[in-house]
Amino acid sequence: MSMEYYNTRELQGKQSNDPYFIDKMSKSSSSLSSSSLSASSPSPSPSSRDSRLVVCVPGPVIVGAGPSGLAAAACLKLKGVPSVILERSHCIASLWKLKTYNRLRLHLPKQFCELPFMPFPNDFPTYPIKQQFIQYLEDYATKYDIRPQFNVTVASAEFDPTLGFWRVRTTGVKGDDETEYVCRWLIAATGENAEAVVPKLEGMTEFKGPIRHTSSYKSGEEFRGKKVLVVGCGNSGMEVCLDLCNHNARPSLVVRDTVHVLPREMLGKSTFGLSVWLLKWLPIRLVDRFLLVVSRLLLGNTSQLGLDRPKLGPLELKNLSGKTPVLDVGTLAKIKSGDIQVCPAIKRLKPHAIEFIDGRTEKFDAIILATGYRSNVPIWLKEGDMFSKEDGLPRRPFPNGWKGECGLYAVGFTKRGLLGTSMDAKRIAEDIGRCWKAEAKHCSTPFNA
């Protein structure tokens, strides 16, 4: 796609005689020559090193090159809308490539995890392994010729009401190379898992062993023979415990609250697929009852293992709070056999041991924090309406969280995994595509898609 590159000085000089985009900007030349754009360099030289580069993007700017950013770019392309993806990492799908453990595989069947307009290959298993999913995403980017700008972190994005455009400020790897992207549409695709949640635990600095978040855990190999405390019993914590067992480490699992554990499969079908099918015919509460009855038959009473169930059923809870039920792939059997111990919440850490709230103290060699992730949107998006400042997710409930005001969009913040991503991406492309077509009609210098 063609983009217009200027440094701040050039941009001011260009306003009156450049095509459509710059024309639009010149409507508010006072704003363009305001300190935010022109302060960077006193030198008129275009090659001046400390001058912030300004890039005018005809189509949307997408922040993040994970599955959501890729899906949005592909859907837009199919509507003839070019886009620019800005990605802080050096590669696409950085969450999957850099921040997940080796044994990870999709826990929903592949048909529920495909991106728009490209099914998984037939020879992939029902639950593709991490490397297969990454390969699929690479192939997706190749198929739709998606080439993000890597090592570009969005530091802030703000709508300029005078200009009628978004100003997206970025920095390079070392915090240098400041650039400002100016665009009509902004799509947040930074994900629900942008930053690791690391709780502050009393005595954290005193503990002598390693303390590691699951985003930097690869395999149980390095913990062979060690006694490891895994904090958090979501899907990550449960699977890391299993992985530790398989590498002859001795894991314990901190369970501070209630949790729904369901078998990944029931009656020869995936639990997720079966739930989706049943929901077509039955109300959610009845489907939840069914899931709990079958889970009880297959897994037994999880309360006896220290895993009390929430009052709300698994799907209702997922819908209301976003809390994903654990889909068991063998951890429960290891808890039953005593290979994994269940512990209550932590009171404090000591140099070589952990004290729990029930007063018990036990020795541990290492701690793995499976305490989840959070969105980082409030850090970079200077906007008050669409996203909640508390959790960084759209305020409007599913399925209406994808669209905000002034050309702002969100993809992949539905708490519904990759299925939610696909829905958002298609809707966004439809919406922007309509606007793009309407404007192209009135524009004498159409852009190349």
Ligand SMILES: Cc1cc2nc3c(=O)[nH]c(=O)nc-3n(C[C@H](O)[C@H](O)[C@H](O)COP(=O)(O)OP(=O)(O)OC[C@H]3O[C@@H](n4cnc5c(N)ncnc54)[C@H](O)[C@@H]3O)c2cc1C
């Ligand atoms: C371990 C794990 C397993 C999962 N398994 C499944 C599954 O089986 N099925 C399912 O449906 N869902 C699953 N999920 C849900 C998960 O959210 C999706 O798989 C998916 O990765 C979400 O894609 P995304 O593009 O929205 O976010 P991400 O994959 O997190 O991509 C966001 C991108 O934005 C970039 N970024 C962030 N901030 C900035 C910034 N300021 N500037 C520039 N770039 C930035 C990041 O570097 C990242 O590359 C899983 C999640 C995890 C953590």
Ligand SMILES: NC(=O)C1=CN([C@@H]2O[C@H](COP(=O)(O)OP(=O)(O)OC[C@H]3O[C@@H](n4cnc5c(N)ncnc54)[C@H](OP(=O)(O)O)[C@@H]3O)[C@@H](O)[C@H]2O)C=CC1
């Ligand atoms: N195979 C797959 O496809 C996998 C998918 N995933 C997905 O990735 C996403 C992230 O999962 P995950 O990393 O497990 O994060 P989650 O947010 O799902 O789980 C975090 C867990 O940590 C607990 N926790 C948080 N803080 C503390 C604390 N201070 N002390 C004790 N416990 C604490 C939470 O408990 P509480 O509920 O009390 O707050 C919760 O049980 C989910 O959507 C998940 O489904 C993850 C792994 C594998």
Ligand SMILES: O=C(O)C(=O)Cc1c[nH]c2ccccc12
């Ligand atoms: O992996 C995740 O976190 C997901 O969000 C996938 C997902 C969406 N809806 C669900 C319902 C039950 C289990 C997983 C999911």
